[in-house]
Structures are given as structure tokens and as C-alpha cells.
Amino acid sequence: MITKTNAGRPKSYNQDQVAKALKDLAGRGVEPSVEAVKRHLREEQHLQINPRPEALQTMIDDILAREAEERTLRLIEALPxxxxxxxxxxxxxxxxxxxxxxxxxxxxxxxxxxxxxxxxxxxxxxxxxxxxxxxxxxxxxxxxxxxxxxxxxxxxxxxxxxxxxxxxxxxxxxxxxxxxxxxxxxxxxxxxxxxx
Missing domain, CATH: 1.20.58 (Methane Monooxygenase Hydroxylase; Chain G, domain 1)
Structure with missing residues (x-):
């Protein structure tokens, strides 16, 4: 019997590239939308990609949540x-x-x-x-x-x-x-x- 997976095709971009896009966009005051990140990956990182919006949004949300948690921990650790x-x-x-x-x-x-x-x-x-x-x-x-x-x-x-x-x-x-x-x-x- 063949087992099906929901993994889908492998991504042609990774979290580091998306994190870099988010950092650059934040530095410019641009909202971290799927379209803005996709445009950054294509035009500034020169990736030939056409990511699924849902998958890219999930990765964006994960990265932003992780960064928010790290910021929270840094603030708490800085407390006297x-x-x-x-x-x-x-x-x-x-x-x-x-x-x-x-x-x-x-x-x-x-x-x-x-x-x-x-x-x-x-x-x-x-x-x-x-x-x-x-x-x-x-x-x-x-x-x-x-x-x-x-x-x-x-x-x-x-x-x-x-x-x-x-x-x-x-x-x-x-x-x-x-x-x-x-x-x-x-x-x-x-x-x-x-x-x-």
C-alpha cells in the first residue's frame, strides 16, 4: 500500500531568505504582506519562484511570531x-x-x-x-x-x-x-x- 503525504513539492526558498526579506521590508516601513515578500524574493534576492500564498503566509507568520517571542524574552531578561x-x-x-x-x-x-x-x-x-x-x-x-x-x-x-x-x-x-x-x-x- 502506498502512503500519501501532504508535504507537497519542496520549497524553492527558505526561512533565512524570507527572514531577510521581512527585515529589509521592516527597515523601509513596508507591511510584511505575501506580495511584498514575494516581490523582494524575486527582485532583490533574484529567486525564480512562484510560492503558494498560503505556504508563504504561514512561513511569514512563523518568523514574525518567533521574532516577537525573542524580543519579549530579551525585554524580560533586561529587567532589573x-x-x-x-x-x-x-x-x-x-x-x-x-x-x-x-x-x-x-x-x-x-x-x-x-x-x-x-x-x-x-x-x-x-x-x-x-x-x-x-x-x-x-x-x-x-x-x-x-x-x-x-x-x-x-x-x-x-x-x-x-x-x-x-x-x-x-x-x-x-x-x-x-x-x-x-x-x-x-x-x-x-x-x-x-x-x-
Missing amino acids: SEATGFLDHACDMARRQLLLGLAEGYSELQKKNALPIQELRDLLNVARAARERSELKSIDFARQLEASHEQNDKLHALIEDLTAERNEFEKELIALRAQLAVKDEILSKLPMLGAK
Whole structure:
């Protein structure tokens, strides 16, 4: 018996070529459409191809998704350890408060399982109040977490500003060194000119 595969014909282009096309197009501000990539592969990479749009779109989507994931991982790795530590701590505290609220309510219900209905209702109200307190604490933690995100965004903006300032400073420093080199050269030639 012959087994059929859905592999189709082999592609006359590869992921590296498509990734290069996407990078070039992004640098020009061009949308990464199937037609734009196909045109780049033909005209700039000189490939004699006529790819199926679905297959090319799938490859484009895969490459863009991989690049987005790599960018996300780089951003997360660049976070200061204090930011990730604070996030872990806030999540742990929120989880603990939720579990505590549930555990208190459950414990009370277990202890008083045989009490008359009114007492059970009273206990249920206590459990609800405990749950509401726990929810309020969770909301407070969520607000703290949001504030932490805002602070983190400000830190990133500050880092970008400082990096830009450093780059400008380095450019100015290079220009000043070039000017000093020219002045040193002129000064070194002055005694020779005086001797003539």
C-alpha cells in the first residue's frame, strides 16, 4: 500500500531568505504582506519562484511570531532583578491571601457542620465577609502591581533617555578629540614655521 503525504513539492526558498526579506521590508516601513515578500524574493534576492500564498503566509507568520517571542524574552531578561522579585512577591502574596480566605471559610464550615440552620447562615456570612476582605486585599495587590508596572515603564524610559544622552556625549567626545588632534597637529608645526 502506498502512503500519501501532504508535504507537497519542496520549497524553492527558505526561512533565512524570507527572514531577510521581512527585515529589509521592516527597515523601509513596508507591511510584511505575501506580495511584498514575494516581490523582494524575486527582485532583490533574484529567486525564480512562484510560492503558494498560503505556504508563504504561514512561513511569514512563523518568523514574525518567533521574532516577537525573542524580543519579549530579551525585554524580560533586561529587567532589573528588583522588578522581577517584586512581581514574584506580589503574586505570592495575592495567592496566599486568596488561599487564606478560602481556608478560613472552609475551616469554619467544617467545624460547624452540625449546627442549626441559623448558625450556619451566620457562619456563611462570616465566610463571605472574610472572602470580601480577601478580595479587597487582592484588589489592593493588583493596584500595587499596576503601580509597579508603571514604575517599571518609567525606569525603561529613563534607561532609554540615559542611553540616548550617553550616545550624544560619545559623539561630542569623538568630535572634540578630532578637534584636539587637528590643534595638536597645527601646534606641532608652529615651531617649524617659526624656524623658516
